[in-house]
Amino acid sequence: MSRYPVSRIVRDLPVSVPFVGPEALSRQRGRSFKARLGANESIFGPSPRAVAVMRDAADEAWMYADPENFELETAIAAFHGVGAENVVVGEGIDGLLGLTVKIAVEPGQAVVTSDGAYPTFNFHVDAHGGRLVKVPFRDDREDLGALLDRAKSVRAAVLYVSNPNNPMGSWWHRDEIARLIAGLPGNLLLILDEAYSDTAPADAILPIDVSNPQVLRFRTFSKAYGLAGARVGYAVGDAALVQMFEKVRNHYGMGRTGQLGALAALADQEYLRTAVAQINRARERIAAIARDNGLMPLPSATNFVAIDCGCARLALGKQSATQSDGAIAKAILDGVLARDVFIRKPGVAPLDRCIRVSCGPDADLDLFAGALRGALDDLRSS
Amino acid sequence: MSRYPVSRIVRDLPVSVPFVGPEALSRQRGRSFKARLGANESIFGPSPRAVAVMRDAADEAWMYADPENFELETAIAAFHGVGAENVVVGEGIDGLLGLTVKIAVEPGQAVVTSDGAYPTFNFHVDAHGGRLVKVPFRDDREDLGALLDRAKSVRAAVLYVSNPNNPMGSWWHRDEIARLIAGLPGNLLLILDEAYSDTAPADAILPIDVSNPQVLRFRTFSKAYGLAGARVGYAVGDAALVQMFEKVRNHYGMGRTGQLGALAALADQEYLRTAVAQINRARERIAAIARDNGLMPLPSATNFVAIDCGCARLALGKQSATQSDGAIAKAILDGVLARDVFIRKPGVAPLDRCIRVSCGPDADLDLFAGALRGALDDLRSS
DSSP states (O other): OOOOOOOHHHHHSOOOOSOOOHHHHHHHHTSOOSEEOSSOOOTTOSOHHHHHHHHHHGGGTTSOOOTTOHHHHHHHHHHHTSOGGGEEEESHHHHHHHHHHHHHOOTTOEEEEEETSOHHHHHHHHHTTOEEEEEEOBTTBOOHHHHHHHHHHTTOSEEEEESSOTTTOOOOOHHHHHHHHHTOOTTOEEEEEOTTGGGSOGGGSOOOOTTOTTEEEEEESSSTTOOGGGOOEEEEOOHHHHHHHHHHSOTTOSOHHHHHHHHHHHHOHHHHHHHHHHHHHHHHHHHHHHHHTTOEEOOOSSSEEEEEOTTHHHHHGGGGTTSOHHHHHHHHHHHHHHTTEEOBOOOSTTGGGEEEEEOOOHHHHHHHHHHHHHHHHHHHHO | OOOOOOOHHHHHSOOOOSOOOHHHHHHHHTSOOSEEOSSOOOTTOSOHHHHHHHHHHGGGTTSOOOTTOHHHHHHHHHHHTSOGGGEEEESHHHHHHHHHHHHHOOTTOEEEEETTSOHHHHHHHHHTTOEEEEEOOBTTBOOHHHHHHHHHHTTOSEEEEESSOTTTOOOOOHHHHHHHHHTOOTTOEEEEEOTTGGGSOGGGSOOOOTTOTTEEEEEESSSTTOOGGGOOEEEEOOHHHHHHHHHHSOTTOSOHHHHHHHHHHHHOHHHHHHHHHHHHHHHHHHHHHHHHTTOEEOOOSSSEEEEEOTTHHHHHGGGGTTSOHHHHHHHHHHHHHHTTEEOBOOOSTTGGGEEEEEOOOHHHHHHHHHHHHHHHHHHHHO
């Protein structure tokens, strides 16, 4: 039979899905979720001003968005005190990560990340034929020293670091990030994924410095800004590097609604502060729920909390004596999902001893509290 | 100075922009346009039901869209009488073209298209390191026989054909497309870009046949459906080929508003028929305006009309005697733009003897008529 050609890199790739969405889980279960606390969205929503702008934008859906993202990039640049030539907007950080790999990595070249860090980054490296080199987390944080050492020893093209970190919620003081940057060898690009910067302590985040061409900072409107469905992320860095994106990006990839919504959301910093305060309260509430159930919440600088389920072993008694921490956490996850509350968990040991719960309003966290209690009760009595 | 790495392909690429948007032109001119007739958008807009759904979706912007596009792909599949496994949705046809090149083309391999056909396809081929081989148009149509011969002789991985064609508005009877498909050699993928299928004569479009793994059909909600700003396109074809997109696409690339808007637009075929009737009327009106001004409209199966300006030479008198047809068309284009009506023109000879005007309501076409008359008057008196 006559066939079509498939490039070597794509042919050899497995079909993999970075994150199965709650909609797909609902379809598998044949039942929808009552609370959606697994995708680190902001259930508190975006600024009402952004919502109003996006409503009105529906009437203009016949028009392509400005392919230069001019107004949005100009506003972002002003917000960070850099030039518009230092900013590139894209279809979420995800889309920009794919383009960055395409720009900086030759097929076969090494790319260093943490084992258990953002799977979508790994997905893009694989899709481009890069060679992933993974460094274990250390004490639930990305191990900056080991990452840098490994990047040097394998002569990596790109080093991926997230601060704060997903899936653990951990973070580094900005002085540690500064030390990492000071130690970068030549010809290495640092991807600093700061999707959760808006919910982090102020001293975790370095001021943006576009004079260092080796550091590209990634931000998003999907987390604290509450616009995950609008798909707007951006990268900030050296103008010549940012210019490279023009060679490879989908110039007409941005939706008009998202462009306008992000612009309005950025302008409403007062609302962002309110949302971050709500996220902070929800973090404390999730931590309290975990402790009430004999589990250990990890400190978080993000809009979610990782909950260590390893300590559930004692509470659960003999049934769990032979199970790994990961298996116990998986059993708890399944029990919570079965009660129609969508949460997720890390997949790589030792992070996989945790479940991960996104911040949300009290009504949603009440549902989580009930589901968690029920899941643990089931495990005790099984 | 320490530098970042840049892949060879990207380093050697020029910075190029497939299409400068009307917003960028407005910024250059320091003045906005009164009519927007250059981007082949549908000024008649989308179905009111789609607008209503997108308005409501603003409240849910905090949620990621379903990364599997399940409901939309299922609806598209039902519409075409194929399986959901034969459909992949993406950020416009543009985004899907980039992914198709990534899937099918090794860097250095030949890709055949028509000289003057869709520049964004060429952009993606360049960005992937493919080798573009261009075949001239013949009588203002893509030269199917010559394209096939060239694809065979250079052992191309991919052949790009659009039917109907942008920028000329021309089309082939479906029997000619069937003949092309029957002649495809092994290991060649045909990209059949049917962005304008909804405005084409019925006998221009072959029924979709997913049993042929060498043909991938591309459709969009950006044209007759009136949802350019929502960024929703799709490809239909062999299930195994469609599955390849899962390996390389940005799984969370689709906006929630666009997903829902496209679903509602697809369900409202009655509105689509109304919009197509409006587009047909506007095509006739544009043709009449061209003839009234001594210019020659080309037949069109799309939502725009290419107007041959070569025949303006006689009318314009001695000033134009030494100018090329392309230069005359450019002078007319500039005159229309200067009167605040946004239109475009093809860039490659001999297509460049035309200006290209998108369909729109009478008020917009009145503005175009006035601007064209003024532009021609200026040229006569210059």
